Amino acid sequence: MPETGNGDTLTVTDNRTGRTYEIPVNEGVVRASEFRKMKAHEGDFGLMVYDPAFTNTASCRSAITHIDGEQGILEYRGYPIEELAEQSSYLETAYLLLYGELPTKSQMDEWTHDIKFHTYVHENIKKFMEGFQYDAHPMGMLVGTVAALSTFYPDAKHVADPVSRDIQTMRLIAKMPTMAAFAYRHNRGLPYVYPDNDLSYTGNFLSMLWKMSEPQYKPAPALERAIEVLFILHADHEQNCSTNAMRSVASSEADPFSATAAAAAALYGPLHGGANEAVIRMLGIIGDKKRVPEFVSRVKSGEDLLWGFGHRVYKSYDPRAKIIKRTADEVFELTGPNPLLEIALELERIALEDDYFVQRKLYPNVDFYSGIIYQALGFPVDMFPVLFAIPRTVGWLAQWREMLEDPEQKIARPRQIYAGATRRSYTPIERR
Ligand code: SDX
Numbered sequence: 001m002p003e004t005g006n007g008d009t010l011t012v013t014d015n016r017t018g019r020t021y022e023i024p025v026n027e028g029v030v031r032a033s034e035f036r037k038m039k040a041h042e043g044d045f046g047l048m049v050y051d052p053a054f055t056n057t058a059s060c061r062s063a064i065t066h067i068d069g070e071q072g073i074l075e076y077r078g079y080p081i082e083e084l085a086e087q088s089s090y091l092e093t094a095y096l097l098l099y100g101e102l103p104t105k106s107q108m109d110e111w112t113h114d115i116k117f118h119t120y121v122h123e124n125i126k127k128f129m130e131g132f133q134y135d136a137h138p139m140g141m142l143v144g145t146v147a148a149l150s151t152f153y154p155d156a157k158h159v160a161d162p163v164s165r166d167i168q169t170m171r172l173i174a175k176m177p178t179m180a181a182f183a184y185r186h187n188r189g190l191p192y193v194y195p196d197n198d199l200s201y202t203g204n205f206l207s208m209l210w211k212m213s214e215p216q217y218k219p220a221p222a223l224e225r226a227i228e229v230l231f232i233l234h235a236d237h238e239q240n241c242s243t244n245a246m247r248s249v250a251s252s253e254a255d256p257f258s259a260t261a262a263a264a265a266a267l268y269g270p271l272h273g274g275a276n277e278a279v280i281r282m283l284g285i286i287g288d289k290k291r292v293p294e295f296v297s298r299v300k301s302g303e304d305l306l307w308g309f310g311h312r313v314y315k316s317y318d319p320r321a322k323i324i325k326r327t328a329d330e331v332f333e334l335t336g337p338n339p340l341l342e343i344a345l346e347l348e349r350i351a352l353e354d355d356y357f358v359q360r361k362l363y364p365n366v367d368f369y370s371g372i373i374y375q376a377l378g379f380p381v382d383m384f385p386v387l388f389a390i391p392r393t394v395g396w397l398a399q400w401r402e403m404l405e406d407p408e409q410k411i412a413r414p415r416q417i418y419a420g421a422t423r424r425s426y427t428p429i430e431r432r
Helices: 032-037 081-087 090-099 105-117 124-130 138-152 162-187 201-210 221-233 241-250 256-267 275-286 289-300 319-335 340-353 355-359 366-376 381-404
Strands: 009-014 019-024 065-068 073-076
Touching: 019 032, 073 081, 073 090, 073 319, 081 221, 081 319, 090 105, 090 201, 090 221, 090 381, 105 162, 124 138, 124 162, 138 162, 138 256, 138 381, 162 201, 162 256, 162 381, 201 221, 221 319, 221 366, 221 381, 241 256, 241 381, 256 381, 275 289, 275 340, 275 366, 275 381, 289 340, 319 366, 340 355, 340 366, 366 381
Parallel strands: none
Antiparallel strands: 009 019, 065 073
């Protein structure tokens, strides 16, 4: 931390009044409320700070995930993402994100049992899903179904009760794969497959997606591990757009199912979790590595985005993209190569050499290669945001619990700069 003249403070002179203020600097931030003290005249509201899209605003203090955007570092509760992807499982990582420590063997056994206990959904959820068109986007189905799930658990409104928070946490983590798989099976006109709790969390998900007439689905270990790694990588990412939605909706003490539906809705956007779907569509439109330069020109002229590139925080290579790229090689050994990979690699090669992207610090993010793997694994493109929402559910829930337990947090309600009409009187329609 650079030394400052007067300890960790800012000295601010308001030239409108000549008054000087000492503002404390703590943990690299100043409190916006300090600026309310700066008034130009008696009765003045005081200064606000203006930060559209919160590009430079800390909304909370969090101990869950640390990102260093310049260094390309991502850590869950202090553990490097590279080590967790290599050695952990999704459920173990979920426990770590929620409770702050890696579980002991007995804690992990209990946690696994608790999750498996909640994988079923009420039979009426099937009827609810049948209301969707056959070609309904599965992410739209998931968002609607998660919100509908809140009506089955009225006890979820008791957000101040830690016991209730724990049960809803288990229900949501356990049921997301079930609802996601039901949406997939609905799109294909296939019968729903019930959870098989003899399988792992990811193995059960694959079974609910792809089991047909065989007595028990047997997931290919390499495929099961690939999904496990992808789920670990997508589990949390500090204050991203969908987590901000989760915290904001839950700050009114809405139940966690409704807040998770709001978070999933935010994730659905192409600039966020929908980018993995947009990447595949982009690669398909480019069609051949020879046409990459032509597409890059379109991006540089502002006619298109390089989907899967860029990040609000990472100004270097997204560490998750590096791991996903390595995982892709392992998957392709099983499934055969995805022809889009060649186009993606050429796109990355050209972009990383081109000043337009280098100057703007645009690198591949988590979405650039994930879709290529999902497609090689046999997932349809519109399932990609769903594959992001399932693992991110634990991140949303960890942030939700942390927000409720933070004494500084209360209902989120930003201010504004009013830029509208000045006061005026109503004019009857015959005189307009
Ligand atoms: C995720 O926040 C998270 O943590 C999200 C996430 C998570 O785990 O939760 O990491 C998951 O959402 C990853 C991002 C997936 N989205 C995409 O891949 C969509 C394409 N990327 C862009 O839309 C963009 O990079 C964002 C939205 C990701 C970040 O946008 P910012 O931070 O608001 O940056 P910006 O729009 O201000 O861009 C700065 C400059 C601009 O150029 P200039 O106006 O300065 O000339 O870079 C340009 C932008 O036009 N730019 C791009 C670009 N991204 C930024 N130009 C071309 N292609 C891109 N992808």
